[in-house]
Amino acid sequence: MIRPMLPTDVPDVLALLNWMDDAPEREVFSPDARDPRELQLECEDSTCLVDTDDEGVRAYCALSPFRDGLVLEGPVSDGGHLPALLRRALEHADGLPVYAFSARDNAPVRDALETAGFAAMHTTDFYSGPLALLTAQACAPAGTRISRRLPFAEYRALYRSSEDAWAGRLNWTPEQYDEHFAQDDVRLVALLRGDQALGFAELEFCPEDARADVTYVAVHPAERGQGLGLKLLALAAAEADTHPEIRTLRVRAHDHMKPARALYTRAGLKHSRSVVTYMKDGDEDV
CATH class of the missing domain: 3.40.630.30 (Gcn5-related N-acetyltransferase (GNAT))
Structure with a gap:
């Protein structure tokens, strides 16, 4: 089920973020916070969504103000439904451009972004x-x-x-x-x-x-x-x-x-x- 993020979801979202941190190929633009209180504060100005099942939160994404539009935080997913989550997030874009960032090797997220109509602008090497x-x-x-x-x-x-x-x-x-x-x-x-x-x-x-x-x-x-x-x-x-x-x-x-x-x-x-x-x-x- 895809729904707005609740305060009770914070531990599960933090677990997802830490799961992402464990492998470079999972990287996407995401909150900096890795502490429950800091994550709640960081999410206050964002539209945050989660995909849940009986085991808890399986995917997370959010929209936050950025440049001339919005930036997509995530999606971070360990078994969630990325296409449906992206569609729901984009319903909150209000006609603004939406930016997203993904590790080059994060094939599941890149496929979902491109299916949702995102176009690759450039690759940044570090x-x-x-x-x-x-x-x-x-x-x-x-x-x-x-x-x-x-x-x-x-x-x-x-x-x-x-x-x-x-x-x-x-x-x-x-x-x-x-x-x-x-x-x-x-x-x-x-x-x-x-x-x-x-x-x-x-x-x-x-x-x-x-x-x-x-x-x-x-x-x-x-x-x-x-x-x-x-x-x-x-x-x-x-x-x-x-x-x-x-x-x-x-x-x-x-x-x-x-x-x-x-x-x-x-x-x-x-x-x-x-x-x-x-x-x-x-x-x-x-």
Whole structure:
């Protein structure tokens, strides 16, 4: 039976999430919480559905606000009816686009998403390695200096010149920019020649996983081909190394980002996982 999630379902949903965590090929976008109280709080702003039988909750999914529409959390299923669960979830989309994320090897979920009308947009590959792999190279090239702050206009200009698809940041206000980098788990490392920004690496710390994520590396087109991308990765690793609980650096690249993939391979980082991004257009019939 498919129905809205109840507080009494929380232990079963947590068990499903932990089951998902046990195998990389089961990965989908899902709540971060792995504690009953935290999960209840995280679900407050979402439309959460479960598929149940006599043994309890067999599948879970939810819709939450995301970008210009909604994001599908899940479906996470250990024997649930994925097509029916997705159909019920999409009834709550209210004509908005719905995004979904699944491990490339999660064939049951990918088949269900595609049957429900979701189209694959791109695949994102993740690469990782120990900080020590890069920190020895963490120095500014001759004639440049390191900065941990950029004026908002230069930050946005580098994004634009790097042809990044993360267009939402191009619409940030200066106040949003300041708020983002005021967070304790966010860092920026930039290289400058005089007052001219050559590029930057942006990090987010994930101490619970002993990891720092490089969320973006930007090098101005006029400065490419000089090894600055590798230097920025090394500087990012050195910044992460100032936190004793962080041991690993992780980066990501979409399937069309061939220079980034080549950079990460050249740096010695190893491929660790692949995630497919899907979208169902809000104008399509459910």
